[in-house]
Amino acid sequence: MSTHAEDGNQLDWHGEFRDSAKETLFRRTMLAQDACQMRHALVVAAGLFLAFSLTDFSLLGLNNDFMMLLAMRVIVATCFLSLALAVWRRPSLAQAPLPINLICLLAITGLLLTIPLRTDGIMTNFSSIVAASMALYLFIPNRIPWMLACNAYLFGGFLISMVLWSPLPGGVLVNYLLLLGFVNLLCWLTVFRIHRLQRAQFANLLEERSNNQRLKEEIEERNQLERRLRHIARTDELTGITNRRRFFELAERERRRAQRDGSPLSLCMVDIDYFKSINDIHGHAIGDLALTVVAARCQSVLRESDIIGRYGGEEFVIALPQANLITAREISERLREAVCLTPVEVKGVLLDLTVTVGISRVGDGETSIDPGLLRADRALYTGKERGRNCLVVAPEDHEPPLLESVPMTFTPAEVRVTAPVAAPANGRRFNRS
Numbered sequence: 001m002s003t004h005a006e007d008g009n010q011l012d013w014h015g016e017f018r019d020s021a022k023e024t025l026f027r028r029t030m031l032a033q034d035a036c037q038m039r040h041a042l043v044v045a046a047g048l049f050l051a052f053s054l055t056d057f058s059l060l061g062l063n064n065d066f067m068m069l070l071a072m073r074v075i076v077a078t079c080f081l082s083l084a085l086a087v088w089r090r091p092s093l094a095q096a097p098l099p100i101n102l103i104c105l106l107a108i109t110g111l112l113l114t115i116p117l118r119t120d121g122i123m124t125n126f127s128s129i130v131a132a133s134m135a136l137y138l139f140i141p142n143r144i145p146w147m148l149a150c151n152a153y154l155f156g157g158f159l160i161s162m163v164l165w166s167p168l169p170g171g172v173l174v175n176y177l178l179l180l181g182f183v184n185l186l187c188w189l190t191v192f193r194i195h196r197l198q199r200a201q202f203a204n205l206l207e208e209r210s211n212n213q214r215l216k217e218e219i220e221e222r223n224q225l226e227r228r229l230r231h232i233a234r235t236d237e238l239t240g241i242t243n244r245r246r247f248f249e250l251a252e253r254e255r256r257r258a259q260r261d262g263s264p265l266s267l268c269m270v271d272i273d274y275f276k277s278i279n280d281i282h283g284h285a286i287g288d289l290a291l292t293v294v295a296a297r298c299q300s301v302l303r304e305s306d307i308i309g310r311y312g313g314e315e316f317v318i319a320l321p322q323a324n325l326i327t328a329r330e331i332s333e334r335l336r337e338a339v340c341l342t343p344v345e346v347k348g349v350l351l352d353l354t355v356t357v358g359i360s361r362v363g364d365g366e367t368s369i370d371p372g373l374l375r376a377d378r379a380l381y382t383g384k385e386r387g388r389n390c391l392v393v394a395p396e397d398h399e400p401p402l403l404e405s406v407p408m409t410f411t412p413a414e415v416r417v418t419a420p421v422a423a424p425a426n427g428r429r430f431n432r433s
C-alpha cells in the first residue's frame with residue numbers, strides 16, 4: 001500500500017482513494033468522527049423537523065392537514081432519534097449505507113409531503129428543499145454516489161410536487177430548478193474538496209507514520225550495532241572472554257572499590273605450559289581451540305563477580321574481588337585442577353594440558369593494579385622455572401612471613417615465593433591494550 005502524500009490527489013470521482021485498502025483504513029480511522037457527526041445531524045434534524053409544526057399550526061390551524069403533518073413530522077423525528085440512538089450504541093452504523101440512506105429517503109419523502117399540505121408559498125418550500133439538499137451533502141457522512149442519488153430524489157420529487165400541486169409558469173419553474181442545480185453542483189464540489197483534503201491529510205499521516213517506523217527501526221538497528229561493536233571492543237575474539245583492555249578497566253574499577261571498602265583484591269596470572277609444542281605438533285588451529293577450552297575451564301571455576309581476561313597469547317589474567325591470598329590460592333588450585341584433571345579433546349586429538357599460576361594481592365596503598373600484576377607475573381615466572389603445573393603465591397611486600405603458614409597440598413610442585421623474584425630478562429610490560 002503506497003503511503004505517499006501525493007496519493008491525496010489520486011482519488012476517484014467519489015472523492016475516495018483508488019486504493020481500496022487505503023480507503024478502508026481511512027474510513028475505519030474516521031468512524032468515531034462520522035458517528036459523532038451523524039448523531040448530531042440526526043438530533044438537530046429531528047428538532048428542526050418538529051419545530052416546524054409550530055409554523056404548520058400558525059398556517060393551517062388545528063385541522064386535518066395539520067394533524068397529518070404533525071403525525072408525519074413525529075414519525076420522521078422518531079426515526080431520526082432512533083437512528084441516532086442506534087449509532088450511539090453501534091458507531092459502525094454511521095458508515096453503513098442502508099440505514100443512512102433509508103433515513104435520508106424517509107426525511108426527503110416527509111419534506112416533499114409538506115409541499116401539498118402547506119400553502120405558505122413556493123419560497124418557503126424552495127428554501128427548505130435547498131436547506132435539505134445542503135444538509136444531505138454537508139452534514140450526513142454519506143458517500144458521494146449516495147449523496148447524489150438522495151439529491152436526485154429530492155430534485156425529482158420537488159419538480160413533480162411543483163407540477164402536481166403548485167403549478168408555476170414555465171420560466172419561474174426552470175429558474176428554481178437551475179438554482180437547485182447550482183446548489184447541488186456547489187455542494188458536490190465542496191464535499192469533493194473536503195474528501196480530497198481529508199484524504200491528502202490522511203496520506204500524509206500514513207507517510208509520517210511509516211517514516212517514524214523506519215526511523216525507529218533504524219535507531220534500533222544502530223543500537224544493536226553499537227551493542228555489538230561495544231561487545232567486540234571488549235571481548236577477545238578467539239576465546240570469548242574479556243580482552244586485555246577491558247580487563248584493565250574492570251580490574252581498576254574493582255581496585256578502587258576494594259580500596260574504598262577496605263576489602264582484598266587478588267590477581268592471578270595463568271599461563272598454559274608448553275603451549276608452543278601443541279602448535280608445533282598439532283598446528284595453530286588445534287592450538288586455538290585448546291586455548292578456547294582452557295579459557296572456558298578457567299571461567300567455570302570463577303564466580304560471576306570475578307574478572308577473567310586474555311592477557312595475550314596463551315596467558316590469562318584474573319582479578320578476584322573480596323579474595324585474600326588464601327582464597328585466591330584455593331581458587332587457583334581449583335582452576336589448575338579443572339585444566340589438568342581431564343585431557344582436552346580437540347577435533348579428536350587428546351591434549352594433556354597444565355597451567356602455571358602466579359598469584360598476588362593488590363596492596364592497600366597501591367594506586368594501580370600494575371604492581372600487583374608485576375608480582376603475579378614474577379611468581380608465574382618462578383613457577384615456570386621450578387617445573388610448571390603449579391601455583392606460586394607472591395607475598396605482599398610488607399608481609400612475607402604470613403604466607404609461610406598457608407598449607408601447601410598441591411602436586412606436582414607448588415612453589416612459594418618468600419622474596420621478590422627478579423623479573424624475566426625480557427622484562428614483561430603491563431601494556432593495557
Ligand SMILES: Nc1nc2c(ncn2[C@@H]2O[C@H](COP(=O)(O)OP(=O)(O)OP(=O)(O)O)[C@@H](O)[C@H]2O)c(=O)[nH]1
Nearest residue numbers: 271272273274275276277279284287288313314384
Ligand atoms: N594457536 C595459538 N597459539 C598462540 C596464540 N597466541 C600465542 N600462541 C602461541 O603460544 C606459544 C607460546 O609459547 P611460549 O611463550 O614459548 O611458551 P610455552 O610454549 O607455553 O612454554 P611455557 O610458557 O614456558 O610453558 C607460541 O608458540 C605462540 O605462537 C594463539 O592465539 N593461538
